[in-house]
Amino acid sequence: MIINKKTGSGITIIAPAGRLDAATAEDFLKSSSALTDPQSIVIDFSGIDFIDSSGLGTLVGIAREKRRADADVKLACLNEKARMVFETTQAFRLFDIYDDADTAAEAAAKS
Amino acid sequence: MKTLIVIREKDYAWLLPFFPGVHPLVVPICNKPFIEFLIDFAIFAGSKSVRIVSDGPLRSVEAYGQTGSRWGIELGYASIQPEDSFEKIMGKNRKYASEGRLLVISGFMFIAYRNKEELGSYFSTAPAGTLLQHTLGSVSLTGMPATEGAVPDTVPFTISGLDSIASYHRLNADILKELPSPYVLPGYSNEPDCHIGRNVVISKGAEVIKPVVIGNNVQIMKGAVVGPFAVVGSNVIIDSESTVSGSVLLDNTYIGEQLDVIDRIASGNMLIEPETGISIVMEDPHLLTGINSPNLSGAGLLRYLVHAGIAVLLILLLSVPFLLLFPLLKLRGKWITKRKTCFGESHQSTISLAFPSISGNGVLCTLAEALSLDRFPLLFKVLEGRIAVIGSNPQETGGNTGRYPSLAAGYRPALYSYAEAEDWPVNSEEGAIVERYFASHGGLFQDLVLVVKAFLNRMHSKDRQ
Numbered sequence: 415m416i417i418n419k420k421t422g423s424g425i426t427i428i429a430p431a432g433r434l435d436a437a438t439a440e441d442f443l444k445s446s447s448a449l450t451d452p453q454s455i456v457i458d459f460s461g462i463d464f465i466d467s468s469g470l471g472t473l474v475g476i477a478r479e480k481r482r483a484d485a486d487v488k489l490a491c492l493n494e495k496a497r498m499v500f501e502t503t504q505a506f507r508l509f510d511i512y513d514d515a516d517t518a519a520e521a522a523a524k525s
Numbered sequence: 526m527k528t529l530i531v532i533r534e535k536d537y538a539w540l541l542p543f544f545p546g547v548h549p550l551v552v553p554i555c556n557k558p559f560i561e562f563l564i565d566f567a568i569f570a571g572s573k574s575v576r577i578v579s580d581g582p583l584r585s586v587e588a589y590g591q592t593g594s595r596w597g598i599e600l601g602y603a604s605i606q607p608e609d610s611f612e613k614i615m616g617k618n619r620k621y622a623s624e625g626r627l628l629v630i631s632g633f634m635f636i637a638y639r640n641k642e643e644l645g646s647y648f649s650t651a652p653a654g655t656l657l658q659h660t661l662g663s664v665s666l667t668g669m670p671a672t673e674g675a676v677p678d679t680v681p682f683t684i685s686g687l688d689s690i691a692s693y694h695r696l697n698a699d700i701l702k703e704l705p706s707p708y709v710l711p712g713y714s715n716e717p718d719c720h721i722g723r724n725v726v727i728s729k730g731a732e733v734i735k736p737v738v739i740g741n742n743v744q745i746m747k748g749a750v751v752g753p754f755a756v757v758g759s760n761v762i763i764d765s766e767s768t769v770s771g772s773v774l775l776d777n778t779y780i781g782e783q784l785d786v787i788d789r790i791a792s793g794n795m796l797i798e799p800e801t802g803i804s805i806v807m808e809d810p811h812l813l814t815g816i817n818s819p820n821l822s823g824a825g826l827l828r829y830l831v832h833a834g835i836a837v838l839l840i841l842l843l844s845v846p847f848l849l850l851f852p853l854l855k856l857r858g859k860w861i862t863k864r865k866t867c868f869g870e871s872h873q874s875t876i877s878l879a880f881p882s883i884s885g886n887g888v889l890c891t892l893a894e895a896l897s898l899d900r901f902p903l904l905f906k907v908l909e910g911r912i913a914v915i916g917s918n919p920q921e922t923g924g925n926t927g928r929y930p931s932l933a934a935g936y937r938p939a940l941y942s943y944a945e946a947e948d949w950p951v952n953s954e955e956g957a958i959v960e961r962y963f964a965s966h967g968g969l970f971q972d973l974v975l976v977v978k979a980f981l982n983r984m985h986s987k988d989r990q
Contacts, residue, residue: 467962474955501584503961506604514620
């Protein structure tokens with residue numbers, strides 16, 4: 415899985431590309447260091463074209479760990495397919511979703 | 526110009542018990558979904574793009590509005606959290622709001638106007654800021670006007686509160702009173718106060734008194750009187766010698782013979798008195814009945830057959846252990862059964878289910894739980910077609926979550942939940958996410974595999990203990 419990283423407002427913006435499913439979820443966790451980074455993070459979904467229940471489970475797991483450590487995970491730039499999965503499963507109730515990664519990073523830095 | 530429509534779940538929660546299974550944003554007002562009135566307003570104001578933002582589910586709204594191509598606009602959807610402030614909502618939609626002017630309609634309210642032509646000219650010169658403020662919401666503008674001109678003295682629209690079933694009923698009547706109507710109402714209209722849909726049969730001797738709005742596929746039998754101020758939805762039958770006036774009949778309603786429905790709202794088999802909000806669910810199918818038929822055709826029938834087949838196999842497998850262990854546990858007082866009323870799969874339906882629980886830690890209790898014997902009585906409900914073998918955890922009707930499962934995708938009460946199969950806690954938010962994911966993405970073969978996983982998971986969970 416290709417994962418791009420950049421920093422905005424002092425917050426790491428992780429931008430995975432491709433599928434976030436059972437086959438890639440573990441790779442995503444390791445490569446993105448989403449869990450090891452003690453700060454809040456932003457996950458930019460603009461490159462994700464498929465997400466399944468394992469991918470969702472991974473995101474929920476990251477969110478739970480971050481909140482336990484007084485940090486958070488913000489999501490940004492969900493495309494229609496990914497947004498539909500969040501809508502169908504009502505996972506949108508668990509995350510702050512932005513339409514722009516930089517604004518999400520600003521919000522994460524403030525919180 | 527773009528429009529952001531912000532509607533929070535708490536603002537429309539009052540409407541859910543009256544129209545269960547129907548998303549409040551698509552509840553019809555004069556046979557037209559509520560959200561369409563707001564979209565019309567945005568278009569008349571000059572918007573080319575509309576985004577609907579909510580902290581509640583938008584799936585059924587999206588299924589209705591889709592991409593907005595039917596209105597010639599771009600229609601999008603986004604999510605917020607219940608506690609988000611106005612500034613945070615604007616931040617979450619910054620990219621969308623960054624170009625040009627933005628009209629923000631915030632709140633669950635009806636925007637009334639007399640002349641749609643006035644709206645375009647008003648918004649082309651109106652200054653940024655809050656244009657109208659109401660206890661239920663507001664209409665505001667951001668960005669500078671494209672053309673310079675004199676700002677009109679008066680705002681050419683008003684906000685009508687939509688916060689009770691009485692206001693909903695009143696709104697239907699108010700729209701019918703407006704002549705000529707500034708709103709685009711569905712149906713054929715040769716006269717300004719009479720809109721009639723397709724395939725409407727008005728029998729000899731039946732009388733229709735204006736103003737009325739009648740939907741598609743409606744039968745008005747002999748001697749029936751419809752109107753004045755009647756809103757009749759689609760797929761409605763008004764049987765002979767009945768009177769419907771000052772009332773709103775929602776889709777799929779059957780009004781039996783010789784009934785007077787005056788100043789009421791009828792939704793399926795529920796009759797609502799708008800001023801008090803008191804509703805009666807009519808049990809007699811000959812009086813007032815939802816005319817939806819159960820989905821036992823095509824894919825529904827195939828699914829039933831597969832699930833019933835799995836249930837028969839489980840009954841054969843578990844009947845001997847059940848017959849041996851049940852009397853022993855019952856005699857020792859370790860088998861306790863509680864009956865609960867849960868939401869059914871189909872629109873507005875409920876089912877009464879007996880949920881046995883096994884208390885205690887002995888060998889017999891462990892064995893009974895590992896073999897899922899507490900689920901054994903529910904297998905017969907699967908054979909009746911009332912529940913599925915695997916699907917959603919049955920949700921009690923008495924629960925005060927404010928979230929109706931029928932608004933969620935693919936709610937199907939079942940013996941085992943998908944969350945159990947995937948080893949997630951059943952009553953957690955994460956478990957609910959897994960249930961909804963498989964309910965909308967699963968197939969029959971997957972159901973079979975997940976039943977086996979759920980069955981084995983229960984055995985392993987007992988091993989772990």
